[in-house]
Amino acid sequence: MKKVYLAGQPNQYDPWRKQFENIQGFDFYDPDTDSDQSSPDTFFPQDLQAIYDSEILIAYPGTKPSEGTWIEVGYFLALNTETPGDRCKTLIIIWPDEREPKWSIEFPRRAGTLVDTVEEAVIELKKLK
Helix, strand or coil, X not given: CEEEEEEECCCCCCCXXXXXXXXXXXXXXXXXXXCCCCCHHHHHHHHHHHHHHXXXXXXXXXXXXXXXHHHHHHHHHHHHCCCCCCXXXXXXXXXXXXXXCHHHHHHHHHHCEEECCHHHHHHHHHHCC
């Protein structure tokens, strides 16, 4: 079973992670429910360990602030690429069309597989089985 880390928009803003719950063949880590989010002293090391242990990362920065997403993505990229600038084949980034600013899409586009919707991310994930 491949381990998948779900990074990004908290469930309180968008329950996007629910669409991954019933996909067979993957073990999902949801930081909203799988780590102690009461303090950075607990969630930061727990979440970093989960990223370290993951084979796939799905990032959804959403349209509300999700600054921690980029720390998660950067750490996963560092662990899963050989050289800075390499594209990671096991990184899926959900980038809604309405996300602003438009110019900021270039980094995610070069980092991994970029999709517009959660549904498209599910399709891409199933290709990595």
